[in-house]
Amino acid sequence: MVFTVLWLQSGGCGGCSMSLLCAQTPDLVAQLRGAGVEFLWHPSLSEQSGAEVRALLADILAGRVRMDALCLEGAVLRGPEGTGRYHVMGGTDLPMMEWVRNLAGLARYVVAVGSCSAYGGMAAASPNILDACGLQYEGVHPGGALGAGFRSGSGLPVVNIAGCPTHPGWVMETLALLAQDGLAAEDMDSVGRPRLYADQLVHQGCSRNEYYEYKASARQPAQLGCMMEYMGCVGTQAHADCNNRLWNGEGSCTRGGYACINCTAPEFEEPGHPFAQTPRIAGIPVGLPTDMPKAWFVALSALARAATPERVARNAVSDHLVVPPTCPRRDV
Amino acid sequence: MVEQAKTRLVAGPFNRVEGDLEVRLDVVDGHVGRAWVNAPLFRGIERVLEGRTPMDALVIAPRICGICSVSQSHAAALALGGVMGMAPTHNGQVATNLIVATENLADHLTHFHLFFMPDFARPDYEGRRWYAQAHERFAALRGSAVRGILQTRALALHVMGILAGHWPHTLAIQPGGLSRGVEKQDCVRLSGILGGVRAALEETLFGARLEEVAALSGVEDLQRWAEGRRGSDFSLFLRIAQDLALQSSGRSYDRFLSFGAYPGFGSDPGQRHWRSGIFETGAVRTLNMDDVSEDHTFSHMADMGRPLPPFEGATEPHMRANTAYSWSKAPRMAGLACETGALARQLMAGQPLVRALVARDGGNVLSRVVARLVEVARLVPMMEQWVRALRPGEAWCHSHTGDIPDGRAIGMTEAARGALGHWLCVEKGLIARYQIVAPTTWNFSPRDAAGVEGPLEYALKGARVHEGEQTPLSVQHIVRSFDPCMACTVH
Numbered sequence: 001m002v003f004t005v006l007w008l009q010s011g012g013c014g015g016c017s018m019s020l021l022c023a024q025t026p027d028l029v030a031q032l033r034g035a036g037v038e039f040l041w042h043p044s045l046s047e048q049s050g051a052e053v054r055a056l057l058a059d060i061l062a063g064r065v066r067m068d069a070l071c072l073e074g075a076v077l078r079g080p081e082g083t084g085r086y087h088v089m090g091g092t093d094l095p096m097m098e099w100v101r102n103l104a105g106l107a108r109y110v111v112a113v114g115s116c117s118a119y120g121g122m123a124a125a126s127p128n129i130l131d132a133c134g135l136q137y138e139g140v141h142p143g144g145a146l147g148a149g150f151r152s153g154s155g156l157p158v159v160n161i162a163g164c165p166t167h168p169g170w171v172m173e174t175l176a177l178l179a180q181d182g183l184a185a186e187d188m189d190s191v192g193r194p195r196l197y198a199d200q201l202v203h204q205g206c207s208r209n210e211y212y213e214y215k216a217s218a219r220q221p222a223q224l225g226c227m228m229e230y231m232g233c234v235g236t237q238a239h240a241d242c243n244n245r246l247w248n249g250e251g252s253c254t255r256g257g258y259a260c261i262n263c264t265a266p267e268f269e270e271p272g273h274p275f276a277q278t279p280r281i282a283g284i285p286v287g288l289p290t291d292m293p294k295a296w297f298v299a300l301s302a303l304a305r306a307a308t309p310e311r312v313a314r315n316a317v318s319d320h321l322v323v324p325p326t327c328p329r330r331d332v
Numbered sequence: 333m334v335e336q337a338k339t340r341l342v343a344g345p346f347n348r349v350e351g352d353l354e355v356r357l358d359v360v361d362g363h364v365g366r367a368w369v370n371a372p373l374f375r376g377i378e379r380v381l382e383g384r385t386p387m388d389a390l391v392i393a394p395r396i397c398g399i400c401s402v403s404q405s406h407a408a409a410l411a412l413g414g415v416m417g418m419a420p421t422h423n424g425q426v427a428t429n430l431i432v433a434t435e436n437l438a439d440h441l442t443h444f445h446l447f448f449m450p451d452f453a454r455p456d457y458e459g460r461r462w463y464a465q466a467h468e469r470f471a472a473l474r475g476s477a478v479r480g481i482l483q484t485r486a487l488a489l490h491v492m493g494i495l496a497g498h499w500p501h502t503l504a505i506q507p508g509g510l511s512r513g514v515e516k517q518d519c520v521r522l523s524g525i526l527g528g529v530r531a532a533l534e535e536t537l538f539g540a541r542l543e544e545v546a547a548l549s550g551v552e553d554l555q556r557w558a559e560g561r562r563g564s565d566f567s568l569f570l571r572i573a574q575d576l577a578l579q580s581s582g583r584s585y586d587r588f589l590s591f592g593a594y595p596g597f598g599s600d601p602g603q604r605h606w607r608s609g610i611f612e613t614g615a616v617r618t619l620n621m622d623d624v625s626e627d628h629t630f631s632h633m634a635d636m637g638r639p640l641p642p643f644e645g646a647t648e649p650h651m652r653a654n655t656a657y658s659w660s661k662a663p664r665m666a667g668l669a670c671e672t673g674a675l676a677r678q679l680m681a682g683q684p685l686v687r688a689l690v691a692r693d694g695g696n697v698l699s700r701v702v703a704r705l706v707e708v709a710r711l712v713p714m715m716e717q718w719v720r721a722l723r724p725g726e727a728w729c730h731s732h733t734g735d736i737p738d739g740r741a742i743g744m745t746e747a748a749r750g751a752l753g754h755w756l757c758v759e760k761g762l763i764a765r766y767q768i769v770a771p772t773t774w775n776f777s778p779r780d781a782a783g784v785e786g787p788l789e790y791a792l793k794g795a796r797v798h799e800g801e802q803t804p805l806s807v808q809h810i811v812r813s814f815d816p817c818m819a820c821t822v823h
Contacts, residue, residue: 039473042347046473047471048347050346051803122377130375165398221509259503276391
């Protein structure tokens with residue numbers, strides 16, 4: 001039996017769908033078939049438009065069509081003044097907020113695709129005139145459009161595939177597991193993210209790890225050094241496997257030369273400082289690795305800095321490799 | 333049969349348009365009499381940008397749109413660079429062109445194969461001579477073209493994996509260049525990726541060398557070429573277009589706007605490979621950016637009393653149920669509605685086939701789609717040259733230290749679907765005003781104070797509505813021929 005998915009979009013950019021289309025090995029359609037997942041409707045991919053979609057929604061509401069999962073991409077817009085009319089679903093005169101609330105109770109699983117539908121995300125960034133929120137979170141606070149106590153038919157809370165954007169692998173693997181009833185409450189972390197990608201830190205597998213070890217830091221875009229001290233990178237705290245799974249073949253934020261901004265976390269959109277600048281107190285970067293005692297970090301950093309090889313120090317502030325590693329045999 | 337009856341149709345939710353869309357239609361005598369285009373979702377990103385440190389625009393602006401993401405990055409970086417008095421390094425500019433071109437290419441392929449063509453695979457067209465082939469190739473999610481194009485698109489976007497970290501939503505494009513320097517071996521891989529993309533396009537989309545398609549020069553030339561390439565998807569589309577007379581469908585004002593694409597032509601950083609301007613009645617006019625204004629008369633925005641240039645504009649949502657009908661503003665150039673997109677770009681660039689098609693029948697469903705595919709064929713060879721123009725070992729990004737000075741600037745680029753501008757004002761080191769005019773805001777604008785319809789509203793007039801159609805197919809073809817992006821429209 002196929003696992004049927006209704007995918008709706010609201011207050012967001014549609015980038016998680018565009019990212020999903022980048023799925024590879026195999027391509028998205030083959031992966032969906034392999035996992036037994038079928039879209040009842042997807043805004044970018046399905047044939048049905050207009051009246052056909054309205055008829056489908058009526059069938060789902062009446063129980064004539066089974067909906068195993070409801071996926072929402074984009075935040076729920078509650079404004080203005082709680083009416084939800086910042087997004088009225090085309091052709092229906094009903095706010096998407098109402099559609100989502102009406103449909104969520106009918107789904108065996110409810111899935112938030114992307115940080116906007118999980119926590120509010122960029123859609124809820126200050127001043128949040130939209131009164132945007134996630135399905136079951138308002139930033140870090142449980143609640144959101146469906147309420148903290150919401151459970152879908154399976155008994156699970158909303159599954160938050162957070163990320164801005166989401167990696168196609170995160171979405172496909174989550175849907176495939178749900179299709180097998182293979183994702184349980186213990187497979188989700190404390191903010192509802194599937195642990196299949198959220199149990200790693202972006203730091204793990206970062207190609208700049210040697211620079212991190214020696215605190216050999218980049219100070220300008222394109223420099224090769226570690227971006228934690230000056231460039232705003234919070235990969236040591238960010239929950240995602242970006243540097244092991246990789247994006248679009250061989251990419252990741254840090255490999256692209258810019259900071260990890262922790263886009264899988266609630267309220268990443270309000271870091272409290274410029275995104276690409278590390279705030280510092282008394283010369284020490286604020287926001288050290290979460291599970292490392294600060295004194296140890298400071299002591300180790302001072303030692304490492306003193307021991308930094310010339311090669312690492314010079315490469316760190318260059319936009320291409322200027323000093324290669326030496327070959328030990330020739331040195332003898 | 334009773335004729336002359338006027339009926340009102342509400343078409344929505346429209347899909348395969350990147351976001352949500354509703355179109356209201358007055359149908360008279362089997363044809364659309366008048367249309368009202370409603371962008372039913374409001375985003376408000378401009379308000380998020382205001383009050384922040386200017387460089388944060390590089391994080392926030394791309395998140396306006398998941399499909400025009402790096403175009404938004406590019407416009408933001410150009411606007412910031414304008415205020416800072418900074419231009420990108422050679423490598424930065426060439427690599428940024430590659431990144432923007434990759435998005436443009438991927439979007440065109442997505443549009444043609446996944447958004448536009450599936451409508452010809454609908455059962456409504458059963459019985460047409462081309463139906464079996466159209467259905468076999470392009471049925472949504474099932475057609476044999478779908479998996480192939482997903483693979484080609486994903487391969488093309490490996491360019492982003494190398495140059496931009498990932499797509500969408502990169503932070504790699506900086507005012508001073510690119511945050512990622514590449515080495516010779518990376519350039520070889522970039523060439524390899526483009527070689528794979530070229531092979532796939534030549535094999536299935538065109539059935540011909542890209543250069544052959546790019547060199548098509550006239551309407552008869554195109555017909556002859558299509559006859560000789562009957563196995564290709566482009567040729568299939570041309571057959572469908574001829575049978576359904578798509579050249580007579582969806583004509584708008586024939587006033588085309590482009591902000592110019594790909595800076596750095598002839599090693600002049602200011603010059604663009606495809607120039608900016610307005611194309612009307614066969615001639616090109618120079619842009620005057622002071623002519624741009626946005627009208628709020630029929631938008632759910634606080635009414636400013638008169639159309640305002642973006643540097644004075646504001647985004648203050650205000651539901652006005654009695655008059656307004658869309659969240660989209662109505663941008664006008666010297667008071668006139670303009671169409672933008674690949675068709676406008678290729679007209680400005682002087683591509684002879686596109687000029688000939690427009691000279692014959694104006695902008696329409698056929699010429700919009702042909703322009704997009706001809707652009708694909710022109711773009712890949714340009715990208716191959718840009719890879720060769722990268723200079724590993726030389727600078728990638730200018731250093732930037734200190735605060736951003738106060739000032740204002742416009743960042744102008746081209747997204748796949750047309751002219752994109754960011755109007756940035758920095759005061760006291762913070763973003764005081766950030767106004768965005770996106771391509772589909774031009775194309776899908778509501779009426780203005782003078783009652784002038786937006787380009788799509790005008791283009792829909794006369795579209796055929798068959799008995800019993802709730803979401804008329806002709807309307808769907810016309811809407812999608814613009815390759816709309818509703819997420820951007822309502823930024």
